[in-house]
Amino acid sequence: MTTLMRYISSSRVFVTWSLRAGKEITNRRLFTAQSFPKITTHYTVYPREKDERWKDTNMERYGDEADVVVVGGGPAGLSAACRLKQLAKENGKELRVCLVEKASSIGAHTLSGACIETTALDELFPDWKERDTPLKTPVKKDTFAILTKNGRIPIPIFKGMPMNNHGNYLVRLGSFVHWLGQQAEELGVEMYPGYAASEVLFHEDGSVKGIATNDVGINKDGSPKDTFQRGMELHAKITIFGEGCHGHLAKQLFKRFDLRKNCEPQTYGIGLKELWEVDPSKHQPGLVEHTVGWPFDKHTYGGTFLYHLDEGPLVSVGVVLGLDYSNPYLNPFKELQRFKHHPSVEPVFRGGKRIGYGARALNEGGFQSIPKLTFPGGCLIGCSPGFLNVPKIKGTHNAMKSGMLAAESVFETISSEKSSKTKGLNPESYEDKIRQSWVWKELKACRNVRPSFHTRLGMYGGLMYTGLFYVVLRGKEPWTLSHGGADYTKLKPAEKCKPIDYPKPDGQISYDLLSSVVLTGTNHDHNQPAHLTLMDDTVPVKQNLANYDGPEQRFCPAGVYEFIDTEDGKGKRLQINAQNCIHCKTCDIKDPSQNINWVCPQGGEGPAYNGM
Numbered sequence: 001m002t003t004l005m006r007y008i009s010s011s012r013v014f015v016t017w018s019l020r021a022g023k024e025i026t027n028r029r030l031f032t033a034q035s036f037p038k039i040t041t042h043y044t045v046y047p048r049e050k051d052e053r054w055k056d057t058n059m060e061r062y063g064d065e066a067d068v069v070v071v072g073g074g075p076a077g078l079s080a081a082c083r084l085k086q087l088a089k090e091n092g093k094e095l096r097v098c099l100v101e102k103a104s105s106i107g108a109h110t111l112s113g114a115c116i117e118t119t120a121l122d123e124l125f126p127d128w129k130e131r132d133t134p135l136k137t138p139v140k141k142d143t144f145a146i147l148t149k150n151g152r153i154p155i156p157i158f159k160g161m162p163m164n165n166h167g168n169y170l171v172r173l174g175s176f177v178h179w180l181g182q183q184a185e186e187l188g189v190e191m192y193p194g195y196a197a198s199e200v201l202f203h204e205d206g207s208v209k210g211i212a213t214n215d216v217g218i219n220k221d222g223s224p225k226d227t228f229q230r231g232m233e234l235h236a237k238i239t240i241f242g243e244g245c246h247g248h249l250a251k252q253l254f255k256r257f258d259l260r261k262n263c264e265p266q267t268y269g270i271g272l273k274e275l276w277e278v279d280p281s282k283h284q285p286g287l288v289e290h291t292v293g294w295p296f297d298k299h300t301y302g303g304t305f306l307y308h309l310d311e312g313p314l315v316s317v318g319v320v321l322g323l324d325y326s327n328p329y330l331n332p333f334k335e336l337q338r339f340k341h342h343p344s345v346e347p348v349f350r351g352g353k354r355i356g357y358g359a360r361a362l363n364e365g366g367f368q369s370i371p372k373l374t375f376p377g378g379c380l381i382g383c384s385p386g387f388l389n390v391p392k393i394k395g396t397h398n399a400m401k402s403g404m405l406a407a408e409s410v411f412e413t414i415s416s417e418k419s420s421k422t423k424g425l426n427p428e429s430y431e432d433k434i435r436q437s438w439v440w441k442e443l444k445a446c447r448n449v450r451p452s453f454h455t456r457l458g459m460y461g462g463l464m465y466t467g468l469f470y471v472v473l474r475g476k477e478p479w480t481l482s483h484g485g486a487d488y489t490k491l492k493p494a495e496k497c498k499p500i501d502y503p504k505p506d507g508q509i510s511y512d513l514l515s516s517v518v519l520t521g522t523n524h525d526h527n528q529p530a531h532l533t534l535m536d537d538t539v540p541v542k543q544n545l546a547n548y549d550g551p552e553q554r555f556c557p558a559g560v561y562e563f564i565d566t567e568d569g570k571g572k573r574l575q576i577n578a579q580n581c582i583h584c585k586t587c588d589i590k591d592p593s594q595n596i597n598w599v600c601p602q603g604g605e606g607p608a609y610n611g612m
Contacts (some may be wrong), residue, residue: 036538039576041222042529044599053223061212062232066098066190068410069210069236071197071249073101074110075173075396076382077242078180079124080403080410085187087411095414097189098234100213102196102583104604106181109583111273111358111612112173113305113316113393115139115165115288119438120400125183134175134611137310139165140286145344146463147294147304152344162391162446162466165288170307172275172316172611173396194604200249201233207424208377210235211249214603220527237425238410239378242403245361246585248599250384259371259380265486266365266386267450268589269301272336272557273318273612274516275356282348285310290393295338298458300325301450304339305393306348315348320393322364322453323487323590327497328551332359332586334502337510341503349509357519358612359557361585362395363388367447368483373406373431377424381406389442391449391466398439405433445475451483491592494549513559520582521608522558524601530578531601532560532587539595540574548592550574555590558582582607 040046048054068084070077081099088095103109116135121128128135144163146153157163185191198214210233217228241250246268254260289306296302301322308315319336340349363369363386370387373380381402388395409430420426434440453462505511524531534540544550545563550572552561558580563572583606588598 036541037573039537039574040530040534041220042531042533042599043222044597045533045535046222051222057224057228059230061230063235064098064232065235066096067236067414068095068097068238068240069234070097070099070240070242071211072242072244072247072382072384073099073103073106073181073191073193074177074242074244074382074399075180076384076399076403077101077240078106078177078184078403079120079400080240080242080381080407081184081189082124082180082187083404083407084411085184085189087407089187091415093415095411098236099184099189099191100195100197100211100234101191101193102600102603103606104194104608105178106191106193107174107176107178107611108193108608109606110174110177111360111609112271112396113273113307113318114173114176114396115168115170115307115394116173116176117168117394117397120397120404124400124404131179131183133179135169135171137170137286137308139168139170139288141284141288142166143287143289145289145291147291147342147344149294150343152291162389162449163290170286170288170309170316172309172311174609175611176396178611196600196603197243197249198231198600200252201235203377203423205422206376207422207426208239208253208375209424210239214600216602218528220529222529237414238427239424240403240406240410241378241380241384242382242399243384245363245383245386246589246598247384248588248597250380253375253378253380254371257372257375259373259375261372263371264365264368264483266363266369267483267487268323269320269362269364270323270332270359270555270557270584270586271318271320271362272332272359273316273357274336274354275612276315276317276349276352276354278313278315278348278352279350280313282352283313283315284308292459292463294342295335296321296459298460300327300330301453301459301462302335303393306345315352317349320362323361323555323586324483324490326490326492327500328491328494328548329497329499329554331500331502331554333513333516333557334500337505338502340509346509354511355519356610356612357516358607358609359582359584359586361589364390364450365483366390366450367443368451368480370443373434374426374428376422376426379406379410379427379430387439387443389446391446398442401437401439402434405437405439406430409433447475448477448479448481451481454481454484488590488592488594491548491551491590493547513557517558517580517582520558521610522580522582522606523608524579524581524605526579528602530576531599532576532578532581533597533599535595535597539593541572543593543595544591545572545574552587552591552596555586557584557586561587
């Protein structure tokens with residue numbers, strides 16, 4: 001087949017001629033000029049050097065130096081910072097450690113279920129129970145079930161199964177991270193919440209020099225405001241990157257240092273969560289409930305959770321859905337709303353009040369997708385490289401431990417008298433420390449559970465594999481299964497899929513999207529370039545809408561992307577509501593054309609979760 005594509009500029013008509021078997025088949029689609037308005041104005045796509053409006057602007061940045069800069073104030077970054085200061089104190093050395101976090105306060109962007117193993121916390125702060133931590137709810141009862149549309153099939157949980165939560169604690173992870181931040185401050189870590197690391201800086205020899213924080217005072221059209229201020233530079237001997245899942249700086253580091261050369265592409269899920277105040281008579285502190293099955297079909301990897309917290313009558317409810325799903329009509333937010341109406345679940349929330357909502361992407365690639373962790377001038381920790389244990393649905397303990405091991409390697413490297421080939425030091429021993437730790441052993445043991453769901457049996461095949469091999473052999477099987485490629489490649493064309501008929505929300509158990517986004521406390525300055533950048537503004541309509549019915553309008557859990565009628569009524573155009581963005585990164589991951597690139601907005605913006 002030969003394809004000739006021609007644009008006729010006078011009428012703005014897009015014409016495709018396809019020649020097949022000597023016969024000409026004409027397929028004409030009309031796109032008006034209004035179909036492709038300029039959407040992206042961000043300097044990462046349109047460099048300032050080529051923009052006349054910036055020619056007289058002072059672009060100098062103030063610089064500061066530290067021994068170590070930590071990017072990201074999550075469990076991994078804070079654990080690394082704390083461990084560095086502990087080591088400095090133990091060895092009688094001065095070590096300046098600076099931590100930058102894009103949220104306005106430590107923990108404000110953190111969201112998880114969360115059921116925490118305390119293995120790493122026991123090592124970092126053996127006396128944590130005396131430090132007034134928010135871990136107040138030990139797991140008292142575990143349940144696991146397969147749901148049908150109207151039924152529930154209980155599955156017994158035995159010792160050694162990934163869903164066994166004996167000894168774990170239920171907590172709102174944002175509250176735990178806030179507590180970790182307090183410990184870091186007491187140890188002398190310099191904390192800078194509200195400062196987003198927007199750029200990686202490099203020495204002339206190519207090693208990492210540090211980071212630059214975001215600029216402020218830029219108009220939506222990309223021009224400088226009178227109030228424009230350049231971000232500052234933070235230089236360090238070693239920079240630790242702990243941005244969380246699909247960090248935008250980590251993406252750049254993967255490419256620059258080819259860190260993913262010897263691993264599979266990372267795969268992801270999206271977790272959506274609500275926090276409810278329920279009727280006290282329905283509250284069971286310490287109860288953990290997990291389910292698989294309905295509302296998902298057997299070929300869609302997903303599950304649900306209900307955690308009863310011992311903080312008033314609070315219940316966390318959520319779904320975790322693999323982003324390798326194939327039906328472009330699937331809507332993760334509506335799946336959560338539908339799930340709450342299951343006959344075995346709805347009574348918990350009847351008469352209650354929803355007080356929180358949020359969403360976040362999470363790594364699911366596990367052992368097969370761990371990249372090279374170190375490079376000249378820095379290293380990756382936590383969910384930037386991806387240490388989540390998928391069958392357990394837990395990653396906080398592994399993220400913390402990776403940060404602690406990185407800190408030990410960084411301290412050794414800085415303290416060493418060995419000469420370095422590059423200006424930025426390379427904490428190479430971190431790779432070995434990870435491989436010799438319980439983190440590596442744990443991830444290797446469960447490496448085949450997630451990809452086992454890719455068989456024809458789908459969910460049932462995965463459950464059988466988990467029972468036969470993970471529980472019995474503990475990961476000692478001599479083979480390693482593949483994930484089968486990146487998530488964005490898995491969507492099928494809309495014409496090959498069936499639209500999903502979701503029920504309308506009732507306003508009591510299920511809700512609409514916009515009223516949910518209000519609960520996130522999200523705030524962005526409207527007059528700034530959209531941080532959801534497009535490499536090509538025409539792709540959403542020409543490719544995503546034409547082939548996949550615009551999946552971004554459904555997979556985004558915050559209503560950021562909308563396809564609306566053009567002013568002349570002859571077509572559709574994409575509208576990006578960047579002010580709604582809750583920084584989940586799902587769009588960057590699942591976009592089938594890989595045209596969306598998430599970058600940091602101004603520091604301090606985004607969701608303001610109150611202990612999610």
